[in-house]
Amino acid sequence: MKCEVVAVGTELLLGQIVDTNSSWIGEQLALIGIDSHHQTKVGDNHDRMVAVLELALSRSDAVVVCGGLGPTQDDITREAIADVMSVELVRDEELVERIRAMFGSRGREMPQNNLHQADIPAGAMINPAMPGTAPGLICPLDGVHDGKVIYAVPGVPWEMKQMMTEGILPDLQQRAGITSVIKSRTLRTWGKSESGLAEELDDEIKRLDETGEATIAFLASGWEGLKVRITAKADTEAEVEAVLAVEEALVREIVGDIVFGVDDDTMESVLLHLLRDRGLTLGLAESLTGGLIASRLTGIPGCSDVFRGAVVPYDREFKLKLLGAPDVPAVSEEMAIAMAVGVCQTLDTDCGIAVTGVAGPEPHEGHKPGTVWAAISIQGQTEAILLNMPFDRERIRQFTCIAALNLLRTRLLAR
Amino acid sequence: MKCEVVAVGTELLLGQIVDTNSSWIGEQLALIGIDSHHQTKVGDNHDRMVAVLELALSRSDAVVVCGGLGPTQDDITREAIADVMSVELVRDEELVERIRAMFGSRGREMPQNNLHQADIPAGAMINPAMPGTAPGLICPLDGVHDGKVIYAVPGVPWEMKQMMTEGILPDLQQRAGITSVIKSRTLRTWGKSESGLAEELDDEIKRLDETGEATIAFLASGWEGLKVRITAKADTEAEVEAVLAVEEALVREIVGDIVFGVDDDTMESVLLHLLRDRGLTLGLAESLTGGLIASRLTGIPGCSDVFRGAVVPYDREFKLKLLGAPDVPAVSEEMAIAMAVGVCQTLDTDCGIAVTGVAGPEPHEGHKPGTVWAAISIQGQTEAILLNMPFDRERIRQFTCIAALNLLRTRLLAR
Numbered sequence: 001m002k003c004e005v006v007a008v009g010t011e012l013l014l015g016q017i018v019d020t021n022s023s024w025i026g027e028q029l030a031l032i033g034i035d036s037h038h039q040t041k042v043g044d045n046h047d048r049m050v051a052v053l054e055l056a057l058s059r060s061d062a063v064v065v066c067g068g069l070g071p072t073q074d075d076i077t078r079e080a081i082a083d084v085m086s087v088e089l090v091r092d093e094e095l096v097e098r099i100r101a102m103f104g105s106r107g108r109e110m111p112q113n114n115l116h117q118a119d120i121p122a123g124a125m126i127n128p129a130m131p132g133t134a135p136g137l138i139c140p141l142d143g144v145h146d147g148k149v150i151y152a153v154p155g156v157p158w159e160m161k162q163m164m165t166e167g168i169l170p171d172l173q174q175r176a177g178i179t180s181v182i183k184s185r186t187l188r189t190w191g192k193s194e195s196g197l198a199e200e201l202d203d204e205i206k207r208l209d210e211t212g213e214a215t216i217a218f219l220a221s222g223w224e225g226l227k228v229r230i231t232a233k234a235d236t237e238a239e240v241e242a243v244l245a246v247e248e249a250l251v252r253e254i255v256g257d258i259v260f261g262v263d264d265d266t267m268e269s270v271l272l273h274l275l276r277d278r279g280l281t282l283g284l285a286e287s288l289t290g291g292l293i294a295s296r297l298t299g300i301p302g303c304s305d306v307f308r309g310a311v312v313p314y315d316r317e318f319k320l321k322l323l324g325a326p327d328v329p330a331v332s333e334e335m336a337i338a339m340a341v342g343v344c345q346t347l348d349t350d351c352g353i354a355v356t357g358v359a360g361p362e363p364h365e366g367h368k369p370g371t372v373w374a375a376i377s378i379q380g381q382t383e384a385i386l387l388n389m390p391f392d393r394e395r396i397r398q399f400t401c402i403a404a405l406n407l408l409r410t411r412l413l414a415r
Numbered sequence: 416m417k418c419e420v421v422a423v424g425t426e427l428l429l430g431q432i433v434d435t436n437s438s439w440i441g442e443q444l445a446l447i448g449i450d451s452h453h454q455t456k457v458g459d460n461h462d463r464m465v466a467v468l469e470l471a472l473s474r475s476d477a478v479v480v481c482g483g484l485g486p487t488q489d490d491i492t493r494e495a496i497a498d499v500m501s502v503e504l505v506r507d508e509e510l511v512e513r514i515r516a517m518f519g520s521r522g523r524e525m526p527q528n529n530l531h532q533a534d535i536p537a538g539a540m541i542n543p544a545m546p547g548t549a550p551g552l553i554c555p556l557d558g559v560h561d562g563k564v565i566y567a568v569p570g571v572p573w574e575m576k577q578m579m580t581e582g583i584l585p586d587l588q589q590r591a592g593i594t595s596v597i598k599s600r601t602l603r604t605w606g607k608s609e610s611g612l613a614e615e616l617d618d619e620i621k622r623l624d625e626t627g628e629a630t631i632a633f634l635a636s637g638w639e640g641l642k643v644r645i646t647a648k649a650d651t652e653a654e655v656e657a658v659l660a661v662e663e664a665l666v667r668e669i670v671g672d673i674v675f676g677v678d679d680d681t682m683e684s685v686l687l688h689l690l691r692d693r694g695l696t697l698g699l700a701e702s703l704t705g706g707l708i709a710s711r712l713t714g715i716p717g718c719s720d721v722f723r724g725a726v727v728p729y730d731r732e733f734k735l736k737l738l739g740a741p742d743v744p745a746v747s748e749e750m751a752i753a754m755a756v757g758v759c760q761t762l763d764t765d766c767g768i769a770v771t772g773v774a775g776p777e778p779h780e781g782h783k784p785g786t787v788w789a790a791i792s793i794q795g796q797t798e799a800i801l802l803n804m805p806f807d808r809e810r811i812r813q814f815t816c817i818a819a820l821n822l823l824r825t826r827l828l829a830r
Binding site: 012013014015016017018019020022023024025026027028030036037038039040041042043045048052055219284286288289290291292293294295297298299301303304307308309310311312313314315317318322346347348359360361362393394397 | 427428429430431432433434435437438439440441442443445451452453454455456457458460463467470634699701703704705706707708709710712713714716718719722723724725726727728729730732733737761762763774775776777808809812
């Protein structure tokens with residue numbers, strides 16, 4: 001079973017929008033075991049859309065078309081699919097009422113234009129998920145390409161994703177005769193390189209290759225950490241969850257406490273949770289990261305019960321004045337620790353994180369860019385680490401963030 | 416003249432990497448007036464690559480193939496192109512020496528694998544730009560697809576971009592018989608909606624439609640502002656620059672001081688420049704943005720001569736203590752102004768920016784998410800604005816950043 005993705009929109013070809021939808025769809029298809037060998041972008045042009053769809057159907061069993069389902073004149077995906085199906089567009093009155101009701105619930109009148117969204121190719125079915133006003137279509141091609149199917153989804157990412165998850169992926173699995181359940185779980189790690197991790201897990205990966213119980217894949221994701229994805233297949237949801245649980249435990253045993261979270265966890269969400277659990281508060285003294293750690297923490301709703309604030313002492317004088325730091329070199333262990341202790345006093349917090357160093361591009365105090373001291377204080381107990389990062393300014397700042405947060409995380413866990 | 420883009424790599428289909436290269440190439444092609452009607456992603460599979468290239472050549476005059484030029488077994492773009500050209504791969508000894516020298520200049524021995532990168536289809540030429548070890552190829556197809564051409568570039572973005580700019584775009588222009596120079600200039604604006612701006616510029620856009628001197632396009636870019644792109648065509652570089660200068664002046668006259676920068680300028684780079692020019696220093700008091708403004712400013716190298724630091728008082732007590740703010744409601748004009756004045760005193764700066772409000776998702780003090788006060792102080796002179804943003808937490812924080820920075824920018828300019 002092969003499924004292609006066709007993204008529709010002249011703005012994609014002109015580079016005004018990057019097509020992230022196709023990537024996401026490709027990932028989901030891979031996850032349920034459906035091959036996808038081609039992805040195509042085509043503009044809002046009827047003949048070229050029809051030709052691209054025909055070509056895709058000649059190579060694959062199913063096609064997901066993304067975009068062109070809106071209410072304007074540019075939105076011609078419905079017409080193109082009708083041509084491929086050799087049918088007419090027919091107005092679906094039930095759909096008209098659904099769209100009208102959707103506008104009504106927002107206290108608005110449905111514009112006449114939106115009626116076009118209820119004109120669907122004869123024989124097409126509506127995707128069960130319909131989070132916006134654009135209906136998704138499931139279009140069987142019996143008679144023209146027997147057994148094949150076109151799925152049409154809007155280009156709005158959250159609408160597309162819901163339709164894929166609820167309406168399309170299950171349908172594809174059924175068509176492909178995939179009765180098994182495929183699921184994956186992502187362990188998020190920090191502190192080891194991809195090759196180092198691969199080496200540690202080498203025996204386990206080989207064992208899995210033989211048994212076929214599950215697969216392990218790595219995905220380096222910058223300051224989001226290095227992701228280890230475990231994927232398993234089984235007959236039922238319960239069985240696949242059981243396999244994932246066993247495998248997760250095995251991997252954790254091998255790699256140790258570098259696993260900081262699972263799936264949607266982030267380093268900052270995990271740390272806030274840990275602090276909250278223990279009834280501890282946090283303050284930050286950020287020199288070279290200049291507010292980046294604070295901005296990540298405050299991106300999380302409800303952080304204010306744990307996070308009390310930050311001092312960003314970009315000027316040296318301010319480090320001394322607001323944090324009570326001693327008159328020592330800025331890029332030193334002593335300065336980092338003094339800042340971590342100082343911020344706990346200034347903000348009256350249990351824990352403090354401080355970073356100071358050289359973001360670049362120029363050296364500072366004789367230290368090259370990427371030389372960074374990160375320090376923590378937990379109820380007066382302090383520790384500092386020296387980072388040496390051969391990166392550019394942006395990545396030095398980003399990697400300092402996650403490394404500093406991780407230092408506090410591991411030390412809290414060790415207590 | 417039509418040119419397609421083919422991105423090569425199984426990791427693109429699996430969604431492990433988002434294909435931003437094709438978007439960038441599409442934008443560059445549009446800019447020099449070359450049509451691009453299709454973009455395709457294909458995996459590292461010989462037969463499918465050849466089929467995709469043949470198809471692209473049947474529809475277009477030129478193809479840019481991106482990726483698959485590395486030294487490993489996966490990198491089979493060279494072989495696929497040789498097949499399409501009906502020629503053999505031949506080792507280019509001059510290229511071997513160039514690659515070897517490149518490794519040598521970094522003090523490293525060339526691995527044997529990299530020899531493959533010097534195996535090029537007979538008849539292919541080397542792209543004049545070669546920033547990495549992967550040579551770019553220019554492959555004329557005379558004899559198989561007369562007059563057509565395949566350009567191969569590596570998937571590494573900065574290598575690809577240099578080869579496009581120096582080797583491919585000029586060649587395409589020449590082949591297309593485009594002797595004119597096309598250039599564009601982007602005015603970055605903040606403070607008006609796309610429809611509002613389009614209305615203001617409506618007469619000018621109509622005038623340009625008639626004269627054909629230039630075109631104007633809009634691109635909403637979130638907290639990077641709304642971009643207004645002016646594109647012009649002329650016989651020489653000097654002439655096109657003159658047209659752009661005239662048009663820029665006209666647009667600025669119509670839309671006023673909402674233009675904050677040009678091309679690569681950002682709101683923060685422009686503000687830092689303005690402060691530096693006037694010998695003024697800056698401090699921040701960020702409540703709901705939680706360090707986001709500071710992190711943007713400190714992302715710019717050399718900001719420390721102007722930016723002295725930030726206080727992120729996420730806890731109320733800290734606002735009062737560190738900023739000397741009075742005991743007034745957190746979401747109020749009085750609080751915002753007190754914070755702006757307070758931070759100037761605490762950090763001993765000429766200017767202060769303060770923001771306080773509700774990021775959501777929950778209301779606070781009876782105010783709904785998106786209710787934000789932003790205040791500035793310039794040598795004691797204060798001003799505050801109330802923002803009402805019907806957005807989610809992330810966008811409320813982002814839009815507050817640019818709005819607050821812009822407030823200081825406009826008031827500095829007005830002095």
